[in-house]
Amino acid sequence: MKINSTRANCLLLRRFAAPLTVALLTAMLVVTGCKKDDHHQSNVVDSKLIADGLVSPLGVVTAPDDSKRLFIIDQIGKIWIVDANGTKMPTPFLDVSSKLVPLSPGYDERGLLGLAFHPDYKNNGKFYIYYTLPPRPGGPEGGGSWNNLSRIAEFKVDPGNPNMANMSSERVLLDLDDPQSNHNGGTLAFGWDGYLYISIGDGGGADDVAPGHVEDWYKTNAGGNGQDIEANLFGNVLRLDVNSGDPYGIPADNPFVGKPGKDEIWAYGFRNPYRFSFDMGGGHWMYLGDAGQVLYEEIDVVTKGGNYGWNVKEGTHCFNAADNEKELPGGCPTMDNLGNKLIDPVIELNNAENPKGGIAITIIGGNVYRGKAMPWLSGKYIFGSFARSEGKADAELFMATPGGLNGGLWNFEELTLKNYPDNLKHYLKGFGQDWSGELYIAVSGMLGPSGNTGQIWKLVPGKKNDNNNNGHGGMGDDNGNGDY
Numbered sequence: 001m002k003i004n005s006t007r008a009n010c011l012l013l014r015r016f017a018a019p020l021t022v023a024l025l026t027a028m029l030v031v032t033g034c035k036k037d038d039h040h041q042s043n044v045v046d047s048k049l050i051a052d053g054l055v056s057p058l059g060v061v062t063a064p065d066d067s068k069r070l071f072i073i074d075q076i077g078k079i080w081i082v083d084a085n086g087t088k089m090p091t092p093f094l095d096v097s098s099k100l101v102p103l104s105p106g107y108d109e110r111g112l113l114g115l116a117f118h119p120d121y122k123n124n125g126k127f128y129i130y131y132t133l134p135p136r137p138g139g140p141e142g143g144g145s146w147n148n149l150s151r152i153a154e155f156k157v158d159p160g161n162p163n164m165a166n167m168s169s170e171r172v173l174l175d176l177d178d179p180q181s182n183h184n185g186g187t188l189a190f191g192w193d194g195y196l197y198i199s200i201g202d203g204g205g206a207d208d209v210a211p212g213h214v215e216d217w218y219k220t221n222a223g224g225n226g227q228d229i230e231a232n233l234f235g236n237v238l239r240l241d242v243n244s245g246d247p248y249g250i251p252a253d254n255p256f257v258g259k260p261g262k263d264e265i266w267a268y269g270f271r272n273p274y275r276f277s278f279d280m281g282g283g284h285w286m287y288l289g290d291a292g293q294v295l296y297e298e299i300d301v302v303t304k305g306g307n308y309g310w311n312v313k314e315g316t317h318c319f320n321a322a323d324n325e326k327e328l329p330g331g332c333p334t335m336d337n338l339g340n341k342l343i344d345p346v347i348e349l350n351n352a353e354n355p356k357g358g359i360a361i362t363i364i365g366g367n368v369y370r371g372k373a374m375p376w377l378s379g380k381y382i383f384g385s386f387a388r389s390e391g392k393a394d395a396e397l398f399m400a401t402p403g404g405l406n407g408g409l410w411n412f413e414e415l416t417l418k419n420y421p422d423n424l425k426h427y428l429k430g431f432g433q434d435w436s437g438e439l440y441i442a443v444s445g446m447l448g449p450s451g452n453t454g455q456i457w458k459l460v461p462g463k464k465n466d467n468n469n470n471g472h473g474g475m476g477d478d479n480g481n482g483d484y
Contacts, residue, residue: 042376043399043413043414043415043416044415044416044417044418044462045374045377045415045416045417045418045459045460045461045462046417046418046419046459046460046461046462047417047418047419047420047441047457047458047459047460048457048458048460049455049456049457050070050082050086050440050455050456050457050458051070051072051080051082051088051455051456052452052454052455052456053088053452053454054072054074054080054444054452054454054455054456055074055075055076055444055449055450055451055452055454056074056075056076056111056429056444056446056448056449056450056454057072057073057074057075057429057430057442057443057444057454057455057456058073058074058075058111058112058113058186058429058430058442059072059073059114059115059187059275059429059430059431059432059442060072060073060430060431060432060433060434060440060442060456061073061115061116061117061432062117062432062433062434062435063117063121063122063127064117064119064120064121064122064435065117065121065122065162066122067083067084067162068084068434068435069081069082069083069084070082070432070434070440070456071093071115071117072442072456073112073113073114073115073430073442074092074112074454075103075108075111075112075113075429075449076097076100076103076111076112076449077095077096077097077098077099077100077111077112077131078092078094078095078096078097078112079092079093079094079095079112079115079129079165080092080093081093081163082456083163089163091163091164093163093164093165094129094155094165094167095167096112096129096131097112099131099133100112100131100132100133101132101133101134101135101147101148101149102134103448103449104448104449105448105449105450106447106448106450107447107448108181108448108449109181109182109183109184109272110132110148110181110184111131111132111449112129112130112131113130113131113132113184113185113186113187114128114129114130114186114187114188114198115127115128115129115130115188116128116188116189116190116196117190118190118242119190119194121157124156125156125157125159126154126155126156126242127154127155127156127157127165128152128153128154128155128173128188128196128242129152129153129155129188130150130151130152130186130187130188130198131150131151131153132148132149132150132151132178132184133148133149133151134148134149135147135148135149135177135178136149136177138177139179139211140177140179140211140212141211141212142210142211142212143211144179144211146177146178146179147178147179147180147181147204148178148181149175149176149177149178150175150176150178150184150200151172151174151175151176152172152173152174152188152198153170153171153172153173154169154170154171154172154173154242155167155169155170155171156169171247172247173240173242173247173248174198174233174240174247174248176200176232176233176234178203178204178212179203179204179205179210179211179212179213180203180204180205180210180212181204182201182204182205182272183201183202183203183204183205183271183272183291184200184201184204184272184274185198185199185200185201185270185272185273185274186199186201186274186275187199187273187274187275187276187277189276189277189278191239191278191284191286192278192284193251194243195239195240195241195242195251196239196240196241196242196248197237197238197239197266197276197286198237198238198239198240199236199237199238199270199273199274199275199276199288200233200234200235200236200237200238200273201234201235201270201271201272201273201274202225202226202234202235202270202271202272202310202311203225203232203234203235206293206324207221207222207223207293207311207321207324208221208223208224208225208226208227208235208271208310208311208321209221209222209223209321210223212225212234213225213234214228214231214232215228216228217336217337218311218312218332218333218336220312220321220328220332221311221312221319221320221321222321223311223321224311226268226269226270226271226309226310226311227268227269227307227310227311227312227336229256229260229261229262229265229268230260230261230262232262233262233264233265235268235269235270235271235310236264236265236266236267236268236270237265237266237267237268237270237273237276237286237288237302238264238265238266239251239254239264239265239266240264250263250264253304254266255267255304255305256305260338266302266304266305267302267303267304267305267306267307267308268306268307268308269306269307269308269309269310269312269336269342269343270288270290270308270310271290271291271292271293271310271311271314272290272291273288273289273290273291273365274289274290274291274362274364274365275288275289275364275365275366275430275431276288276289276302276365277365277366277367277368277431277433279367279368279370280368280370280433280437281368281370281379281437282368282379282402285301285302285368285402286301286302286303287299287300287301287302287365287366287367287368287381287383288300288301288302288365289363289364289365289366289383290308290310290345290363291362291363292314292315292351292362292363293314293319293324293351294314294324294325294351294353294354295314295315295317295324295325295327295350295351295353295354296314296315296316296317296348296349296350296351296354297315297348297349297350297351297360297362297363297385298314298315298345298347298348298363299345299346299347299348299363299365299381299383299400300343300345300346301346301405303343303405305340306340306343307336307338307340307341307342307343308342308343308345309342309343309344312332312333312336312342313332313342313344315344315345315348316344316345316348316409318331318332319332325353325355344407344409345409346400346402346403346405346409346410347381347383347400347409347410347412348409349363349385349398349412352388352389352390359385359388359396360385360386360387360388360396361385361386361387361388361389361390362385362386362387363383363384363385363386364383364384364385364386364395364428364429364430364431365383365431366381366382366383366384366431366439367381367382367431367432367433367439368380368381368382368402369381369382369437369438369439370433370437371436371437371438371439372436372437373438373460373461374459374460374461377399379401379402380399380400380401380402381399381400381401381402382397382398382399382415382431382439382459383397383398383399383400383431384396384397384398384424384428384431384441385398385428386427386428386429387427387428388423391447393424393425393426393427393444393445393446393447394422394423394424394425395423395424395426395427395428395443396414396423396424396428397414397415397416397417397424397428397441398412398413398414398415399412399413399414399415400412400413418462424441424443425445426443426444426445426453426455427443427444427445427446427447428441428442428443429442429443429444429454430442432456438458438459439458439459440456440457440458440459441456441457441459442454442455442456443455443456443457
């Protein structure tokens with residue numbers, strides 16, 4: 001398993017190797033310091049229950065209005081508020097559940113996926129959501145019907161009630177006829193430049209090949225919305241100016257303005273860029289988790305005009321569309337047809353289906369910790385796995401020390417929850433960060449958007465000799481294949 005971390009190699013060794021292999025590999029890894037880890041404060045935290053009774057929470061967002069409220073994205077179409085006193089409001093802030101495409105309770109990647117507040121929300125009351133509606137008539141070239149209509153829309157808060165959205169205020173920014181149900185991306189976030197960034201997956205299916213997936217420059221692997229920048233907006237991160245234009249403007253310094261390529265595109269070459277965030281400190285880097293297919297999961301630091309490789313590469317490896325379980329023999333290009341380098345991830349871990357062994361069904365991008373409660377985590381990038389094995393609610397958290405962007409994978413290790421030392425016993429579906437830099441995780445005991453086991457936990461310092469589980473409950477299990 002190609003992980004740039006002795007800690008992670010040892011973890012994999014203990015989990016997946018047969019006893020004889022353990023003995024042999026242990027001897028080989030002694031020189032790199034492989035040993036049983038004692039949990040220290042530096043990689044052990046606790047969790048505090050913030051909200052429960054949710055269906056399928058995908059993340060937590062805070063509004064720039066000094067109210068200290070938390071806004072929870074529930075996949076079934078509702079946004080819930082936890083007020084400054086820690087009380088979950090009984091009525092959702094926004095409810096578009098009646099407008100959604102019908103969701104599969106067992107597993108679905110559609111629904112209400114993203115939320116972002118305008119930087120001047122305190123004065124203009126504007127916010128933006130990403131959600132999926134029933135499909136429009138027609139279908140993609142190549143046959144079949146559209147699966148759903150992916151929409152980015154602006155709303156305003158009710159002028160008479162700060163805890164309610166004005167549902168009649170919707171203004172559609174962007175509609176995309178989506179060919180398949182999966183790989184929708186779904187994050188919305190304003191960068192420190194004031195522009196709205198949007199992550200959109202490659203359209204779904206597998207291999208980036210199906211009706212609705214155009215041909216690209218790389219003929220070895222058929223298809224390629226990820227590598228195409230002219231036919232559609234799938235497989236990209238977009239950057240829009242919501243303060244100008246109708247329905248939006250294009251920032252003048254977007255990479256393809258005045259060149260071949262759609263002007264909205266900021267970066268490309270993604271499979272399913274489900275969750276990204278901007279660092280509150282440092283250089284305000286964009287960290288993005290891109291879900292792999294079978295072999296490798298990745299975290300990217302996304303820069304202007306960058307090509308992140310899919311479907312030429314999966315992680316740092318050449319992708320083989322003809323045989324997903326094997327890397328492409330003979331190598332693959334290092335640049336695209338425009339002369340842009342295929343940028344490798346900064347973090348890579350093995351998918352659970354990798355024949356070499358793996359520790360994640362799907363990667364979930366997180367945040368850089370910039371809070372004060374746990375100074376030993378300051379500047380660490382916290383991310384996780386949706387689950388580590390098929391059909392089990394057994395997600396994990398990890399932390400990495402950011403390094404450079406000139407090549408080479410960063411080290412990472414487990415971030416252990418004191419009350420869940422082996423795994424979270426839930427599916428991890430998203431993260432959140434408040435204006436103090438503290439972190440939250442969105443979890444559920446159910447694989448899909450069903451039940452009421454969804455919870456929001458805040459990461460807090462671990463307390464010595466405290467075996468209280470903080471009231472965490474709602475654990476569950478379901479069968480299926482998570483592919484966020």
